[in-house]
Each structure stands twice: as structure tokens, then as C-alpha cells.
Amino acid sequence: MTDNPMIAFRDVHKYYGDYHALRGISAEIRAGEFFSLLGPSGCGKTTLLRTIAGFEDISSGAVLIDGKDMAGVPANKRPTNMVFQSYAIFPHLTVAQNVGFGLRRDPRSKAEKDKLVEESLEMVGLKGYGARAAHALSGGQRQRVALARALILKPKVLLLDEPLSALDRKIREQMQVELIKLQREVGITFVLVTHDQEEALVMSDRIAVMFEGEIAQLADPETLYRRPNSRRVADFIGVMNFLPAKVTGESGDLISAEVAGLGVLDVSTSQVSAAPTGDSAAVGFRPETLTLLYEGQQASDREAAGTIDEVVYYGDMTYYDVRLDGMEKPVRISMRNVFGRPVLDVGTRTRVSWSPGALVLFR
Amino acid sequence: MAAKGESWLRSDAAQGYALISPPAIYALLLLAAPLATILAYSFFKDGYLTVIHEFTLQNYLATWSDPIFRVILVRSLFVAGLVTLVTVGLAFPIAYYLSFGLAPNQKARWIFLITIPFWTSYLIRVFLWKVILGYNGVINSALEGIGIIGPNGLIADPLQMLNSVGAIALTLAHAYAPFAILPIFVSLEKIDRSLLEAGQDLGESRWRTFLRVTLPLAMPGVVAATLIVFIPTVGDYVTPELIGGGKMPMVANLIQAQMLPLDNRPLGSAIAVSSLLVVAALALVFLWLNRRFLKVGK
Amino acid sequence: MKFPSLKIYALAYLIFLYAPIFLLPLFAFNDGTIIAFPLKGFTTDWFAKMAENDTLRHALTNSLIIALTSSAGATILAVFAARASTRYKFRAKGGIMGLIMLPMVLPDILMGMSLLLVMLEVLRVNLSIGTVILGHVIIALPYAIAVLQTAFATLDQSLEEAAVDLGETRMSTFRLIVLPLVMPGIISAFLISFTISLDEFIVAFFLAGNQPTLPTYIFSQLRFPSAIPVIMALGTCLVAASILLLSVAEFFRRRGIKRTGAKDTGGFL
Numbered sequence: 001m002t003d004n005p006m007i008a009f010r011d012v013h014k015y016y017g018d019y020h021a022l023r024g025i026s027a028e029i030r031a032g033e034f035f036s037l038l039g040p041s042g043c044g045k046t047t048l049l050r051t052i053a054g055f056e057d058i059s060s061g062a063v064l065i066d067g068k069d070m071a072g073v074p075a076n077k078r079p080t081n082m083v084f085q086s087y088a089i090f091p092h093l094t095v096a097q098n099v100g101f102g103l104r105r106d107p108r109s110k111a112e113k114d115k116l117v118e119e120s121l122e123m124v125g126l127k128g129y130g131a132r133a134a135h136a137l138s139g140g141q142r143q144r145v146a147l148a149r150a151l152i153l154k155p156k157v158l159l160l161d162e163p164l165s166a167l168d169r170k171i172r173e174q175m176q177v178e179l180i181k182l183q184r185e186v187g188i189t190f191v192l193v194t195h196d197q198e199e200a201l202v203m204s205d206r207i208a209v210m211f212e213g214e215i216a217q218l219a220d221p222e223t224l225y226r227r228p229n230s231r232r233v234a235d236f237i238g239v240m241n242f243l244p245a246k247v248t249g250e251s252g253d254l255i256s257a258e259v260a261g262l263g264v265l266d267v268s269t270s271q272v273s274a275a276p277t278g279d280s281a282a283v284g285f286r287p288e289t290l291t292l293l294y295e296g297q298q299a300s301d302r303e304a305a306g307t308i309d310e311v312v313y314y315g316d317m318t319y320y321d322v323r324l325d326g327m328e329k330p331v332r333i334s335m336r337n338v339f340g341r342p343v344l345d346v347g348t349r350t351r352v353s354w355s356p357g358a359l360v361l362f363r
Numbered sequence: 364m365a366a367k368g369e370s371w372l373r374s375d376a377a378q379g380y381a382l383i384s385p386p387a388i389y390a391l392l393l394l395a396a397p398l399a400t401i402l403a404y405s406f407f408k409d410g411y412l413t414v415i416h417e418f419t420l421q422n423y424l425a426t427w428s429d430p431i432f433r434v435i436l437v438r439s440l441f442v443a444g445l446v447t448l449v450t451v452g453l454a455f456p457i458a459y460y461l462s463f464g465l466a467p468n469q470k471a472r473w474i475f476l477i478t479i480p481f482w483t484s485y486l487i488r489v490f491l492w493k494v495i496l497g498y499n500g501v502i503n504s505a506l507e508g509i510g511i512i513g514p515n516g517l518i519a520d521p522l523q524m525l526n527s528v529g530a531i532a533l534t535l536a537h538a539y540a541p542f543a544i545l546p547i548f549v550s551l552e553k554i555d556r557s558l559l560e561a562g563q564d565l566g567e568s569r570w571r572t573f574l575r576v577t578l579p580l581a582m583p584g585v586v587a588a589t590l591i592v593f594i595p596t597v598g599d600y601v602t603p604e605l606i607g608g609g610k611m612p613m614v615a616n617l618i619q620a621q622m623l624p625l626d627n628r629p630l631g632s633a634i635a636v637s638s639l640l641v642v643a644a645l646a647l648v649f650l651w652l653n654r655r656f657l658k659v660g661k
Numbered sequence: 662m663k664f665p666s667l668k669i670y671a672l673a674y675l676i677f678l679y680a681p682i683f684l685l686p687l688f689a690f691n692d693g694t695i696i697a698f699p700l701k702g703f704t705t706d707w708f709a710k711m712a713e714n715d716t717l718r719h720a721l722t723n724s725l726i727i728a729l730t731s732s733a734g735a736t737i738l739a740v741f742a743a744r745a746s747t748r749y750k751f752r753a754k755g756g757i758m759g760l761i762m763l764p765m766v767l768p769d770i771l772m773g774m775s776l777l778l779v780m781l782e783v784l785r786v787n788l789s790i791g792t793v794i795l796g797h798v799i800i801a802l803p804y805a806i807a808v809l810q811t812a813f814a815t816l817d818q819s820l821e822e823a824a825v826d827l828g829e830t831r832m833s834t835f836r837l838i839v840l841p842l843v844m845p846g847i848i849s850a851f852l853i854s855f856t857i858s859l860d861e862f863i864v865a866f867f868l869a870g871n872q873p874t875l876p877t878y879i880f881s882q883l884r885f886p887s888a889i890p891v892i893m894a895l896g897t898c899l900v901a902a903s904i905l906l907l908s909v910a911e912f913f914r915r916r917g918i919k920r921t922g923a924k925d926t927g928g929f930l
Contacts, residue, residue, distance in 0.1 A: 053822075053826060055822055055825075055826075074825075075822070075825045075826055076825045076826070076827075076828045076829060076830060080826075081826055081827065082822075082823070082826045084819040084822065084823055085819070086817055086819050088817060088819040088820045088822065088823035090820060090823070090824075090838060091842070092841050092842055101824070101827050102827035102828050104828070104829070104837075105828055149823075149827070150826075150827075153827065153828070
């Protein structure tokens with residue numbers, strides 16, 4: 001990784017008439033990283049990606065690629081290539097013609113170009129498919145052709161617009177792993193747009209979470225998951241239990257908060273979300289940071305008692321909704337199903353182990 | 364995502380104008396300008412072999428005070444109305460069958476079958492109805508053949524079917540069939556099938572589901588079919604000439620007579636403009652009634 | 662089988678639609694001068710007479726020239742209109758397209774008489790097959806546009822973006838991607854315009870002057886009972902030609918849809 005960002009957004013705004021699609025985006029994407037734009041549909045992530053490709057003009061601000069301002073540079077002159085959501089495989093051409101499409105203006109000899117095409121197809125696992133008609137391919141194969149076609153030009157940045165959303169779950173998971181491998185192999189900066197938080201967490205070096213035309217948080221997957229800077233980000237990425245809290249005091253690095261059912265807690269400032277939540281504070285727990293205690297088990301830190309309200313069995317996991325004594329709403333707890341450990345029934349009295357170190361305070 | 368509609372390709376309105384201008388200019392020069400010329404000429408004076416370019420309302424006075432024009436206009440509207448009623452009425456079940464009764468892969472084939480006769484020589488098709496309906500025509504000879512017509516039959520003389528409004532209407536109904544079927548078919552195709560299942564799921568009978576769900580949703584297609592059949596049939600020239608034997612002229616025949624043999628082009632223009640205004644007014648009333656009816660229906 | 666009674670009705674309706682066309686060859690090959698039943702016997706005389714007829718040959722030549730030229734013109738203009746209306750947003754698009762599509766609902770006689778007025782009174786040009794060509798372009802244009810709009814609309818826009826992304830300009834993208842993919846639609850639009858022009862009567866009646874076209878020739882002959890058998894033979898040939906042209910058009914339309922991978926919703930209109 002170098003110090004110069006591969007892509008830099010400088011206060012980018014985009015209006016469609018009265019609609020404010022991008023509201024002052026400032027961010028940097030490092031060279032060689034796998035970067036994801038994550039958010040619900042309509043948040044502006046695709047629009048932002050298309051401003052990099054040059055398909056979308058920006059209303060104000062600047063987009064820089066490798067230090068160069070892209071204002072006025074048309075899409076066909078930018079050092080980026082794109083994998084489209086629909087793959088956009090040219091249906092009247094063969095696989096090889098599709099992959100070699102971008103080489104049309106390349107001065108190299110036909111033999112050299114053919115070799116390049118063959119190499120690209122091999123790279124995406126489609127060796128020997130060159131002569132096939134493009135419209136006869138399966139979804140996963142189209143995806144690979146689109147990748148080969150975009151990568152053959154050795155772009156500085158590869159843009160991927162929801163490339164996996166049309167695939168079946170199994171193929172999707174397989175492609176996720178392949179994409180990560182491919183990115184490491186070619187070392188090109190990848191920018192992925194997705195609405196699937198799991199996909200973003202699995203694949204990315206860093207993720208920008210977007211809501212309503214703004215970046216809500218930009219961080220690596222672990223930080224995003226463990227220390228979301230707002231309730232909204234926490235809610236969008238995975239499941240989080242929110243318990244109403246009252247901040248009762250601050251001293252140095254510690255903030256005291258009172259949570260019904262758990263008592264008064266001292267929380268380190270490193271566990272406090274940056275963005276203010278508004279009038280009421282809350283603490284958040286991920287379901288896996290709470291543990292049901294079976295008979296004879298000792299709590300590792302703190303302990304609370306409650307009753308099981310709901311049980312959802314997932315095979316490898318079981319989700320329990322447990323109403324802790326003194327709390328209005330149940331909390332969700334996820335437990336890995338281990339051989340010999342029974343799934344508990346609704347109505348069972350149980351003890352829960354928890355730790356103040358695992359929570360996030362939103363204030 | 365939500366903003367995808369407006370992309371780099373679409374945003375450039377100038378490109379759109381550049382592309383549309385050749386056909387638009389052509390339509391302006393050879394459609395709009397000629398239609399405007401008719402309007403202008405309808406206010407000019409006729410001077411036997413020339414046209415005097417002076418403003419006058421004389422042509423409109425002549426048109427509307429002429430009882431023959433009124434008879435012919437009423438006949439044209441009546442025939443067109445009858446044709447529309449018959450055509451749309453016969454077409455609806457066909458459109459319904461195409462949309463709901465056929466497997467998706469059969470639909471294109473049926474539509475092809477239905478459109479073929481429409482594309483084959485209009486003149487000859489109209490003339491063949493004369494052959495079918497004529498005094499010695501197919502129907503009469505068939506009836507004679509099985510003994511219904513004849514000295515010993517139920518009817519003594521062959522049926523006189525030509526030169527009647529009914530014959531004109533039948534011929535036109537045949538000619539405009541695909542025009543009525545296709546818009547209705549398109550609107551039926553747009554209906555979400557789960558809506559109909561929901562209707563029946565809620566305990567409605569098939570017939571009531573049809574009346575309360577299918578028919579209202581198909582109305583835009585029926586309205587389009589009505590207008591697309593009614594307007595051109597009012598102005599049809601060939602059928603009254605051939606099937607009506609020239610004894611049942613309609614507006615187009617009147618216009619043609621003024622434009623070509625009689626050479627009174629201002630009067631012909633005034634007749635055309637007058638008829639067009641009446642038809643446009645009727646179409647607007649129809650649309651307005653329909654909107655009102657649909658609103659009440661909701 | 663769904664709706665058995667509707668199916669019977671649909672078949673009866675098809676018979677109603679095709680009845681006149683089925684009669685054509687019966688009389689064309691009938692060895693009798695009167696068009697009536699019972700049929701007299703088989704002959705190909707009428708076809709031979711048709712082939713000898715000089716006026717008819719002249720009319721056919723005129724009609725073919727008119728149809729070829731006007732359908733080429735209509736198709737080219739339709740490519741512009743269909744592309745503009747499916748890809749671009751601009752003000753007054755609805756109005757402009759409405760004007761261009763107007764001849765679909767306007768009675769043909771209005772186009773015929775208005776163009777006649779302009780040609781004779783305003784421009785003062787002589788009527789010829791050239792004036793008919795101008796008129797036929799206006800008449801066929803909406804149908805050609807309707808066919809091409811489907812072809813352009815089923816084209817995934819990201820295909821063009823992908824081509825530009827891979828280094829092509831707008832022009833070369835149109836040539837390399839758009840044109841090949843809509844080519845079946847273009848052929849289909851051309852054939853349909855050709856069929857319309859070949860069959861068009863009213864505008865030719867008004868604008869051809871003393872030049873015969875096939876339909877005006879047919880119309881003039883329908884008054885003479887003795888000429889009818891030859892017209893029946895001619896009609897048989899025309900119907901056969903129309904069916905052939907339309908089948909080819911339909912073939913290309915379907916191939917176009919298949920090529921772009923879209924769903925077939927059927928229909929020319």
C-alpha cells in the first residue's frame with residue numbers, strides 16, 4: 001500500500017433535478033485494496049461507483065484517480081473497467097470476442113491478442129470456452145467472462161456493481177472466495193458495490209457504509225462490526241440488541257451508564273459510538289457476546305437471570321430470545337450448537353453470562 | 364439505484380433532439396404542414412379553376428347547410444359506431460383467450476395468424492366480401508345449394524345483402540379486427556395474474572372476478588381499441604365505394620368527389636375539417652365519459 | 662385445456678378472418694368468367710393473362726419502385742425516431758412522437774388530400790410516383806417505429822456502457838453493439854413498410870397522377886366484371902407475396918428478440 005490514494009472523492013455532490021443523490025462525499029480508496037460501498041438500495045452507492053467510471057457527471061466536488069482529476073475525462077478514457085450487475089455480455093459475440101473487445105484499438109498483433117484472451121480466460125477458469133456463443137452461458141460463467149473482459153485491459157481500478165446479486169447462494173459464496181483470490185493475484189484496486197453486509201464483511205479490506213447519499217462510516221470490517229459509530233450502522237450490519245441506558249456520570253476514561261436489569265456499568269470511552277444518537281442513550285450487544293449458562297457453568301464476567309421467550313433453530317446455531325429479569329424487551333442470544341448440548345425450550349429459566357467490555361454505548 | 368434512470372446516455376437532451384429531428388422535420392413538412400394547409404384552404408374562396416386566397420366562411424356555411432352532408436356525416440358516424448361496437452365486442456373474447464387461454468409460447472404464433480389477413484391486399488379483401496355477400500355470391504349460392512333459397516325453399520329469391528349499411532359494417536369489422544384485438548390483448552397481458560387469484564381466493568366467482576378485476580383493468584385497452592377503430596372507419600373510402608355500390612357514400616367519398624372530379628378544394632377542405640372536428644369532439648366526450656365511469660367504478 | 666368454448670369461438674373467428682382470403686385461389690383457378698359458385702373447372706389462364714398485361718406490369722414496376730424507396734426512407738427515419746424515443750429524455754418528446762405516430766389513427770384520406778393540396782396548390786409540382794413515395798413514408802413510418810421501438814427497448818443499456826467502458830466512442834458503440842443487435846428489427850421494419858406501401862390505395866389514388874400503382878390499377882379494374890378473374894389471380898399472387906414477406910419479417914423479429922435474450926411478447930403493433 002502506498003500513501004497516495006488510488007481514488008479520492010473531494011466533497012462530491014450529485015443532484016438529479018431536486019433530488020440530492022450524493023451529499024458531500026469525501027473519502028479515499030487506497031491503491032491495491034478491496035474496497036466496498038455498502039448500503040441499502042437508493043443510498044447512492046451505485047451512483048458513486050458510476051462517478052468513478054465516468055457514467056455519471058458530478059454536480060460539484062472532484063473525483064481523482066491516481067492523483068488525476070477526472071473532470072471532463074469521458075468514460076472510455078478512464079483507467080477503470082467495470083463489471084456490470086447484468087454482466088452486459090455482448091450477446092452477438094463469442095466468449096473470446098467479448099473478452100477481447102477492449103483490445104480492438106490495441107496496436108499489438110492478432111496472435112498476441114489471442115494469447116492475452118486465452119490467458120484471461122484461463123485466469124477466470126474458462127479455459128477453452130473462447131469459441132462458445134456468449135448468450136448460451138450460465139450466470140456464473142457470464143460473471144467470469146465479464147471479469148476477464150474487464151481485467152484484460154489491466155485497469156488501475158476494477159469497478160464491480162453488485163456482481164454477485166444475480167447468482168444462487170452456493171455459486172455466490174464460491175465466487176466471493178474466487179474474487180478475493182483474483183484480487184490478490186492481480187493486485188488491482190477493486191471497488192465493489194453491494195447491499196449484502198455479509199458479502200462486504202467477507203471480501204473487503206475496508207467498507208464505506210452509505211445512507212441517503214452520505215458515508216455513515218468508513219472502516220475495516222472488524223471495526224465496523226465491533227465498533228459501529230451509530231445505531232443505524234450497527235443495525236445495518238448484523239444483529240444488535242439495543243438496551244435503553246441512562247448516562248449517570250463521567251470520570252476520566254470511564255462513563256457510567258445505568259441499564260435496567262443490568263445495573264450501573266462503567267464503560268470505556270473507546271466503546272462509545274462517535275455519532276450522537278439523539279436524546280436517549282442505549283447500549284448495544286451483539287448476540288454472540290452473550291452466552292447462556294448451563295447448569296454448573298460459571299459466568300466468565302457478569303451474570304444475569306431470565307426466561308427463554310423464543311427459540312429459533314438454524315442447524316449449526318440456535319437463536320434464543322431471553323427476557324432478563326427487570327427488562328422490558330427480550331435480548332437475542334446466539335449459541336453455537338455443540339454435540340451433547342441440548343436446545344432449551346421456551347419458558348426455561350436460565351442464566352446469561354455477559355461482559356461490559358463487549359458492549360457499545362450509543363449516546 | 365433509484366437514480367439509474369438518468370445516466371450519461373439519457374442526460375444529453377441535445378443528442379435526443381439531434382436524433383429526433385430528421386423524422387420530426389419530415390413529419391412537420393409532410394404531415395403537419397399539409398394538415399395546416401387543409402385548414403387554411405377551408406377558409407379560401409373557390410373560383411372554378413383557381414382558388415382565391417381570401418378569407419371566407421362560405422365553405423363552412425355551404426357544408427353545414429347542405430342536408431346531404433348531414434345525412435352522409437350521420438351515416439358515417441353510425442357505420443363507424445356500429446363497426447366499432449361489433450369489432451370491439453367480437454375482439455374482446457379473442458384477446459381474452461390469447462392472454463389467458465394460451466401457453467406463453469403459443470401467443471406469438473396466434474398473434475401472427477391474426478395479423479396476416481390484415482396485411483394482405485385491402486382492396487381485394489373488401490372486394491371478396493362483395494363476392495361473398497353478392498346476389499350470386501357465396502352465401503346465396505350456398506343457401507340455394509342446400510335448398511333454402513329457390514322455388515321450393517323457405518325463401519323464393521336470393522338475399523339482397525349488398526348496398527346496405529350492414530354489409531359495409533361487416534366488411535369494415537373484418538378489416539379492422541387486429542386493430543381491436545391487439546390493444547386489448549396488451550392491456551390484458553399487463554394484469555398481474557396474482558390479482559385474479561386473490562379475487563378468487565377471497566371467494567369471488569370467476570365471473571365476478573372478471574367483472575370487478577379483469578374488465579376495469581382492461582378498460583385502457585378497450586378505450587384504445589375503440590378509438591383506433593372508430594376514427595379511421597369514419598374516413599374509410601374503399602368499402603362504401605365497393606360494398607355500398609356508390610349508393611351509400613360516406614364522408615371520405617364526399618371529400619374525394621370535391622377534391623378530384625369536382626375540383627372544389629376549399630369546400631372539400633371544409634368538409635374534411637368539419638368531419639374531423641366532429642370526430643375529435645366525439646372522441647373527447649368518449650374519453651371523458653370513460654374517465655368518469657372509471658372513477659365511479661373505483 | 663382452459664376455456665374450451667372460448668377456443669371454439671377463437672377458431673370460428675379465425676375462419677371469419679381468413680374466409681375471404683381462402684376464396685381468392687378458388688376463383689383465380691376457376692375456369693369461368695363470373696365470380697360465383699358453382700366452380701366450373703381448373704385453369705391457369707388467368708395467371709397467363711395477368712402476365713401478358715402491360716398496364717399491370719407497368720403498375721407492378723411503379724409499385725415496386727415506390728415500395729422499395731418509401732420503405733427504405735421510412736426505415737431510416739424510424740431508426741432515428743425509435744432510438745431517440747427509447748434512449749433519450751428531452752422536452753416535448755411526447756408531442757413530437759405523437760405527431761410522427763399520428764398517421765396510425767388518422768384516416769388515410771386526410772393524408773392523401775392534404776398532400777394533394779400541398780403538391781398541386783402550394784408547391785405546384787406534377788403528381789408522379791415521387792409524390793406517392795413522399796406520402797408512403799409518412800404512412801409507413803409509425804409502423805416501422807413501433808417495430809423498432811421494441812428492438813431498441815429490449816436492448817440492455819449496460820451493453821452500451823460496457824462498450825464505452827472498454828474504450829469505444831458513442832459512434833463506434835452504435836456501430837459495433839447497437840446496430841448488429843437491432844438489425845433483425847430493422848429488416849423486419851423494412852419488410853413491414855414495404856408491405857404497407859405495396860398495399861396502400863388512398864394516398865396513391867390521390868398522389869399518383871396518371872401513373873398506375875397495383876392498388877389503383879386493381880381499383881380501376883374492379884368495375885369491369887370481365888377483368889375480375891385476372892384480378893383474382895393477381896390477388897392470389899399478392900397474398901402469397903405478403904405472407905412470405907411477413908413470415909420473413911416475423912422470423913427476423915423473433916431472432917432479434919432471441920438474440921438480446923428478451924421475452925417474446927408477440928405482435929407487430
